[in-house]
């Protein structure tokens with residue numbers, strides 16, 4: 001062997017690499033092993049595990065069965081710890097590092113107390129009826145890709161208010177003269193859109209609620225993407241689908257509006273993750289739609 005060939009073999013064969021003189025060096029390449037569970041690893045994000053159909057994954061103590069594509073998906077709550085563990089029924093396991101959120105806290109004074117609360121018997125009946133319609137919808141589950149193919153923005157409009165901030169509203173009722181105070185976390189992703197802006201499905205799914213007049217939400221649509229992931233659209237001026245409709249990403253489903261209890265025309269888009277393996281809805285929570293928009297979207 002010439003010196004040049006020996007040097008070349010040394011360059012290629014780093015690490016344990018046996019070479020029989022006079023033969024081509026055998027280079028063993030091991031493809032990088034991707035962890036089975038990845039996703040939008042931030043508080044309010046989503047873990048996506050990929051394995052074989054029927055395989056069971058457990059993430060942070062919550063169990064899900066992989067669908068026919070081998071996918072299992074898990075919402076990450078807004079107060080998830082810095083590290084969460086995952087295990088699979090094939091014996092593999094790992095840890096996921098979860099980025100912390102830093103949502104702001106805002107106090108809003110001069111709040112119109114009479115605008116939100118249901119006071120009259122008619123308003124209370126409307127609010128109660130709306131609540132039941134929502135509960136019934138959230139109890140239904142449909143198959144679908146979840147976030148497997150990514151999400152697109154549901155309207156061609158700029159984001160105006162993010163998911164996450166806690167808002168404390170302080171005001172005085174013009175009707176009763178009494179002060180009022182309420183604190184809530186903004187659970188959606190607001191987009192500033194003039195009334196009549198088209199709303200499209202951000203991902204494939206099945207319509208599970210389509211109502212032109214819920215008390216707080218106004219015109220509202222719930223779209224079940226599968227894996228318990230459900231988009232909620234509020235304050236719509238036009239609802240162009242009905243429960244049971246199956247829609248594809250990009251399909252027109254509604255027009256934006258200013259209906260329900262709003263402070264101006266906008267689209268409120270929220271995404272709730274529901275644990276499909278549990279009959280109790282108390283453990284469900286909203287996640288950050290902006291993090292879903294960051295996932296790679298397939299064509």
Ligand SMILES: [Zn+2]
Pocket residue numbers: 161186188189190267268269
């Ligand atoms: Zn909102």
